[in-house]
Amino acid sequence: MIKMSKGLKRRLLQNRLYVYSLIALVALAGFLAYVQPGVAYEVAVNGSTVGIVKRPSQMEKLLKELDSELRDTKGQEITYDINIEYIKGKLNGNDLTDAEDLKIKTVSSLDIKSPGYLIKSDGKVLMAVKDEAIAENVLEAIKAPFSTSKQNAKVEFLQQVDVLKAEKISVDKIFNNHQALAVVKSPISIASVSRSNINRDSSNESTGDHIKPLIDVKVTYEESVNIPIYRAEKRVADSSMTEGTTKVTSEGENGVKEVLREVIEVNGEEIEKVTLSEQVIxxxxxxxxxxxxxxxxxxxVSIARNYIGVPYRWGGTTPSGFDCSGFTQYVFRKAGVRLPRTSAEQGRVGTKVSRSELRSGDLVYFPGHIGIYIGNGQFIHSPSPGKSVRIDSLSTRKNFLYGRRVI
Known part of the structure; x- marks a missing residue:
């Protein structure tokens, strides 16, 4: 077994420390290169800043989640354009953006479109709806208030109305059934749309309390009504009653006729009414x-006849002698009617009548002279000095002016 000296052992230990330190430095450098403390990315979606993320990969993952959520809630057929920009920089005390806030701001930067149907009136788009069935519901709901309880009603739109499919409509402009019918019932706003964009325009056009519908509705229908036939008046002569008096002997009664007529209304306002048939009930x-x-x-007349032969006397007012106005005054007083004294005054009493309207008992007036009409073109009077009360024909007097009806 080889023995190492203490110096060699010390050098080997130092070399190990150097190697470990170098490995640690390399690992730390790699970690810092990945983590980049103090560095972040500002994210812009379609030109609008939506937040700050630590790494682009976080935003890419969030966009995938967001796309799945949008398709689940708004439909699998939605489309939208998205352009992502990352701007690297220091946080400088700014906080990273929460994932939910990133989603909300990202959605607000998107123009999400979906297939739908457009309701058009004379080429102008009134509303965008989710499907064709909703469009038909809308059109029926527009007609309904004007055709309910109408007999043989024919309902039509005055404008050319079309329901057309469009592939790309902003989803926030597409009405579901509830929203669309709410607009019909209270059309205070109209959707003005194109294939790629929809703008809501306010419209408060109304007449009195009546709000103009989205489309003008014409209704032609039949109605049956009972109409009174007003009673006539029939005049019947009665010889037992004095001239100038009348009496209702029967009040009579109105009749009734049943009338069938065709009525034309536009938006509930009657435009025309034509009678089709009528029958007296x-x-x-x-x-x-x-x-x-x-x-x-x-x-x-009978009183006047009693004084035929009484001589004319100027200023006379008694049967011993009459002038013209004295004679008429005396006779009418006997009949219970008081007349003024002179012929001129008597020519202004009562009601003026023409020659053709004269009847027995009327005064007949001439310039400076007056008498009593007795019928058949004759009158009785006290003519002039040297003559007496007598009956003459009006045709013998060319200066007749008019008659006066006193009683």
Whole structure:
């Protein structure tokens, strides 16, 4: 067995220490090269900074998890463009970003698109929905309020309405069934979309309390209504009643007819109404009004006749002698009617009537002269000095002006 000297042993021990120290230094250098204390990466997604990570590999792993989560929640057919940039630098006291915060900020930087269906009105997109069935539900929901309880209703849109599939629509602009029907019931906002982008525009257009629907709805329907046939008035002569008096002998009754008509409405507002047929259910009964034909003033004429032959006397007002107005005043007083004294004053009383309207008992007025009409174109009067009360024909007096109806 070979024995080493103490000096050799000491040198060998020193060499081992050197080797161990060198290995430790190499390992430490490798560790520091990997860990890089104080160094981190700022991550930008599609140009927007989303956070700070220690290593790019952490972000790559997070993106894979995020993609799986997005497809589970928003559908396997989603697409999105993503551009990742890493900017190496010192932390300088900044904290690394939590993984959940990184996901939230990354999602907000993505324009995630999915296939869907667009509802278009005259080429303008009103709404994007998840599938064709929802689109049909929307269109039926727009029609429903205007066609409920309508007989033989034909419902149509005034605009050209199309439902078209689009491959790429931003998912936050695609309505599910509940969201879409909520918009229809209260259309305070309209979706204006294109194949690659959707913008929501506010629309508060309304008339009074009525909100204009997304699409104009025309409804043509039939309605059956009962309409009154208003009673007529029938006048019947009654010789037992005095002229100028009337009496209702029967109130009568309105009739009824059933009318079938076609009604056209746009957005619930009636535009046109056309009668298709009508049938009388109950005939009207006229209101009967009896009117008197018995002369009101036979006493005036009969009284006047009693004084035929009384001589004319200027200023006379008694049967010993009459002037024209004294005669008429006296006769009418006997019949219970008071007249003014002069012919001019008497020519202004009562109601003015034409020659064709004269009836027995009316005053007939001439310039400076007056008499009493007795019918058949004749009148009784006190003519002039040297003459007496007599009956003459109106045709003998060319200066007749008008009649006055006093009673």
């Amino acid at each position: 109950k005939n009207p009964e006229p209101k009967i009004i009896a009117y008197g034909t018995k002369p009101k003033t036979p006493s005036v």
